[in-house]
Amino acid sequence: MHRTHHCGELRRSHVGQVVTLGGWVNSYRDHGENLVFIDLRDRYGKTQIVFNTEDSSEIDSLARRLRREDVVKVRGEVRYRGDALVNPKLATGEIEVRVQGLEILSRSKTPPFEVEGGDLPNEELRLKYRFVDLRRPELQKSIILRHQLTQAVREYFNARDFLEIETPMLGRSTPEGARDYLVPSRVHPGSFYALPQSPQIYKQILMVAGFDRYYQIARCFRDEDLRADRQPEFTQIDVEMAFVERDDILNMIDGLVAHVMKSIRSVEIPLPLPRYTYADVMERFGSDKPDLRFGMELIDIGAIAAASEFSVFRNVIGSGGRVRGINVKGAAEKYSRRLLDVDLKNFVGEFGAKGLAYMKVAGGKLESTIAKFFSDEQQQQIIQKMSGEDGDLLLFVADQPKVTSAALSALRNRLAKELKLYDPSDFRCHWVIDFPLVNWNPEEQRFDAEHHPFCQPNPEDVSYMTTDPGRVRADSYDLVVNGYEAASGSVRIHDSAVQQQVFDLLKINPEEAERRFGFLLEALRYGAPPHGGVGMGLDRWVMLLAGDDNIRDVIAFPKTQKAADLLTGAPSGVDDRQLRDLHIQVQLPEEK
RNA sequence: GGGGUCGUAGCUCAAUUGGUUAGAGUACCGGACUGUCGAUCCGGGGGUUGCGGGUUCAAGCCCCGUCGACCUCGCCA
Structure with missing residues (x-):
């Protein structure tokens, strides 16, 4: 057996027991041949273990050779440290383990930076040695928080008849919106799959198929330039509901936010969350995602x-x-x-x-x-x-x-x-509703969808569709937290005629629409219930709940601003053989 | 694609604005120490100043290029 307890577990009530612990050497305090202290660390905490010649003369030469980040297994008796020796900084500070047996399971090279104490190195080094960085308690906390959040989300939706359904990662490229990540097909020479920018179309088709409450913790990919709060692959809490109007969706998500805040932070937040119109926040704050703290x-x-x-x-x-x-x-x-x-x-x-x-x-x-x-x-x-x-x-x-x-x-x-005008730990959520349906794109001389082309126009504004399209409000909404867009969604078009009207407005002609989205349009012709939903940025939620302003700190293996993984070296070149199989010829940009 | 910040010992930083042998803390290595917990004390090793070129009697410092990390505008339906 490698361990009987973990390193954050032992208390005074365990005194007298003989236990086995496994973990990393966090630090060592060597008092000579007769006395050595080791703080043993795992993800649960730290426990002080003591090597004393009085009870373990044959192992202290081994103990004195232990170094930071070595992985060891120790067996020993739990003892009370004594009133004057309790360390109040440690949860296990009342006890220590007097070692009777030591096994070095794995030696560590000197780590490139310190797991605890010391200044943080630059991010480049942290990313290259991510396995060391991830040992730091701060990052462990964020990764655990992320787990707790996804569990709270599943708990909430599962209790309300939602089904968690997976959708494909290899899909069809719909060249609109963000740049796609493409995957070449071996068996269809010259054809490509696209990784999903979001499961948008699939979830609408699930509504047509009758799965009227759907959610998914879905990975999404967008080949666009990065920011502190943007990664090329990110995770969305994707939700869709049928037989609903806008407020049904907003109320459902309000409940989710309250549930999350209750389970993560143990706070009750008043519902409903405030709802402001786009026109209102643009006028008062100049932004569609104002920080209202x-x-x-x-x-x-x-x-x-x-x-x-x-x-x-x-x-x-x-x-x-x-x-x-x-x-x-x-x-x-x-x-x-x-x-x-x-x-x-x-x-x-x-x-x-x-x-x-x-x-x-x-x-x-x-x-x-x-x-x-x-x-x-x-x-x-x-x-x-x-x-x-x-x-x-x-x-x-x-x-x-x-x-x-x-x-x-x-x-x-x-x-x-x-000027520190707000409390950074404060958490202020509100909805922004009534976004414009379309934006004028002067370069292309046409209207672009503000949200996406499947977003339903506000019924009150349909008369402007032909006369003054810029004035048409969409049945769409964003959830804003502390100035970040934390969720975004809309009621979808469930009528293929209305859908065609919107495509016309966006100057997507029927042939093109059929070519790009024909499968969705066809699905809408077979009995589509009114439906709508939302996609919530999981990474941003974790970031905000962790009080962080860097999304990389809540992702186990994030990418750099140039979308590289410094740990594995992705992306990388591949063998000619692989390219041949995929019928791909590489044309590098010309040297200057 | 544009703008900005940064790159000096394993790590974090300094180097009196172009001038002697590039320093400190920490980490690392060796030694001392039986109650430490950021242990302490003594000693030691450690540098292609990101890379390439240029200016100069002289470059970590100035100039050009390049690579990388970060922030940001555009971009992100």
Whole structure:
């Protein structure tokens, strides 16, 4: 037997028992030939084991050769350490194991970095030696949290008649949306499978097939550039329901969120979760996924700006732009001119803003290099509109509407973080509903689907489908947590005629639609119930619950920004033989 | 594809802004120590300054290129 207990288990109640433990040498404290302490570690915790010549003279030469990360098996008696020697930092700190037998199961090379203590090395090294990194308690905690979350999710859905159904990984490429990861077919020369960007079409077909409550913890693949919260392969909690309207789905997911928060964090959250319209959050926060842990809403001062003598503002208004600002409460003295004129100006520049105007509220008046362009009355109007008080910093962006939204919402997030305007452990969820159905794509001179082409138009807006498509709201919704898109879904089109209408709008002609999605359209012609669902980003949920802002820390084997796996060396070249089998010829990009 | 940060001992960082033999902490190796728990004390080894080129009497530092990691814009139905 390799062990009778694990390393986080033994307590004072075990004193006197002879136990066997297995684990990694976390640290050793060598007091000479007669006394050696080892902290033995496994995923459950740490236990101090003691080698003392009084009771184990023949093994201490072996014990003294133990080094960090060696894997050992020890047998010994559990003893109380004594009142003065208890270590309150360890769950097992009241006891220690006096070793009677030691077996070294596996030696370790000196690890490239320390599992405990020491500074974290750069991520490149951590990823290359992921098996060492994953031994760190922080990562173990996240991986365990991830398991707990998936179990809570299964528990919730299983109790409500949902069926967990797997869908294929090798599917058909539907070239719309993200770039596909392709898999060449050996038996169909020149043909390719695509890895799923999401199980979207399959789950709709499952609804047509009568499995009216479905979920799946599904792996998804998107060949797009990465971010701190985006991996090329990620996991979705994929859900679909039939015979439902939007609110049935939102309520079901509300219940899931509450269940998860209860089981993971032991907190009750009030339901329903708040629901805001897209138009509302875009106006108030400039973002479709605003972080609501703090205020700092965007305020429009266009009317005042248009009447002022400040030509920059007036010209922007004259050319269809907007002047909007935020009030950074009490921050007038926290940002120097250099920070405002260089750092923050460059920051908003990344989002297309040509400038950043700022004013400080002092003595009930505005202090600014541009204050002279505003009459006393206009200054008072600005202060009132912005709810300004002495010591406040007012920041303005004057630009095209989209730019003011993008720049100010990014600025809002950055400043709130810098000024610690919220509790990082806070967890604020809300829905954003009524997204537009389509977006105008000026380059392609057509409308693109905002969500996806199977999303149902809001019945109240169908009359605009031909006259003013940009105005049509979709029956779609996102769940936003702390400024992250944590879930996204919609009611789907279950009528092939409506589906065709949407394809027309997206300039997907009937032949093309038939070629790409013919199987779905055909399925919709055989009795499709009203249905809808949601896909939730599991990795992001774990990240948020772990209080992290890096998705790689909640994935056991993540990829780098260039989608490489530094542990295994994927992707890699393959043998010519494999390429021949797949009828693939490689054409490398030309050298410069 | 664009912008930015970084790359110096196994690891984390420093090196007085171009000037002597590139240092510190930690890890590692050896020694001492019978109650430590971030053990302590003594001693030791350890460097292609990511890689390639250039400027200079002289380059870790300046210039060009390149590789890699991270952040970000575009992208991500």
